[in-house]
Amino acid sequence: MADMESWGFGKFGEFISKTHTEPYEATDPSKVRLPQPFVVCIVGASRGIGAGVAKSYAKAGATGLILAARRVSGLEETAAQCKKINPKVDIEIVPCDITKVEDVANLADKTKAKFGGRLDVVVVNSGVSGPIETKVTTIDPKDFQNAINVNYVGTFLSAKYLIPLLLSTEGGAKAFLAVSTFATMILRGPFASPTYSVSKAAQLKLVENVHEEFVGEGLAAFSVHPGAVWTEMNSDHAPEAFKPFFGDSPDLCGAFCVWLTKDGSQRHWLSGRLVSATYDVEELETKKDEIVEKDLLKFRLAY
Template sequence: MGTWDDTGAAGIAGFLSSNAHDIYPSIDPSKVQLPKPYVVCIVGASRGIGAGIAHAYAHAGASGLVLASRRVSGLEQVAAECTKINPKVRIEIVACDITSDSSVQALASKTKSTFGRLDVCVVNSGYTGPIEAKVTETPAGDFINASNVNYVGTFLTAKYFIPLLLATEGGAKALIAVGTLAAFMVKGMIANPHYNVSKAAQLRLMETIHEEYSSEGLAAYTIHPGGVLTEMVKAAVPEAVHAYCLDSTELAGGFCVWLSKDQSHEWLSGRFASANWDADELDAKKDVVLKKNLLRFTVDV
């Protein structure tokens, strides 16, 4: 991963020998035909990675998409792009503040009243803030915002969408959080006490959700979307890191579809996976991962 990364995240990034940067045949959503009906809600869909995820499910033949974000204007553009990909998809645009209990609850209610079901919920909303600050130099507002968006927002989405996912008979029942390798970084150029720690809390929350609901059929995945030069990254990450952001906005979308198109990858529920990893190589590691309980937070003693 380069000198900007610390050894923990570098080890995770190198878990497999592959390093994909864009869609490849095994995760190409245009080669997938999702069952009908199949409804997906994407929170944080107005641009970048969220838009790429919406495109992927449109390519895969989703019958319904709920696109949510604070930026409705961006959602309109993504909706138009998805309709161009798949003219048959029904799309609902909903303004939602992921840090607001009432706003997320209203989004879940709108999803239920419009479609009557939900197969996949993707939590993509994220807040970074300036990346280089130490604890004593971090503005309190940045720490609070990162916690509210990255951690509390994931909790609120899970709270109100898990019941809808579980109630969907024959549904995929997949909750996907877009996390980051930064959750494992405590030193280095892009380590900071607000983004990284809040993303670590998000990952731990998803592990907890898996333990609480997997027996009811829920799959809770946390994925690293790859290194994507999004608007947020451009604004917050040191320019020296930009050269490492080589991945397409569509990579994470293809990986999400691969995870949720059927039940064959539910063994990854409660674990962390990177969209950069080759899907076939990852599947081949299944027995090793389960036997050693890998890809989860642990404390060595």
């Protein structure tokens, strides 16, 4: 932990002292019964964390899932896993490159057509890290631009085309979630990649703005750190020596997302904030008054 503090995380772990690496009693989605109907769109659902999110909502009894990603074969595998968990769930698979306007607009159209305009929750999980380079002078401009396009612009497009469906769903959960990262806070050390950290910081600020723009209409916008999960994205770019730092379950984030959205507006006090799926939710709830009063868990200019 001392190393993580020196990298720019601050006093990591002190705000919420109890953390988890996998779903537990208070966040077990199989113990949840979501309102019926309940439709969830997961962008980036073909593998890893996104697939874990889809399976968590299937366990919780979602009636409809829209699974989107560029890789259709991965989506088909996720859909099969969700059907095995919950045979009654209705699933729509939509090929989607989150960086393309026409693809995300088509995703919204397919969602509207499939479920009669109903949409309760959007989870934007698509993300790229690019090669781990810690100096802007050694970064390939194409890698940097790609990270901006996927992590930031893709979230903007998802918000632009899917939020109208969330807002128009009468009695819906009205929740927009972006899978974020505590890496936005990294300033130095072996993980301090401007390509990833800066693009995800832009995403985080966008979600804060979405909260401010639509909170008056009942929308909640959450940024969720999924934990430290060793995904295919990490294995593509991070040295194997980094692997011991990534010990959290890919199912942890999905369970936390279900917890955030299962009870209508009960967790809206966390809207506009960066919260971690590793946080013990019972301890987190004891911090509610402090978080709201001090407006914590947001980007700030220190002075």
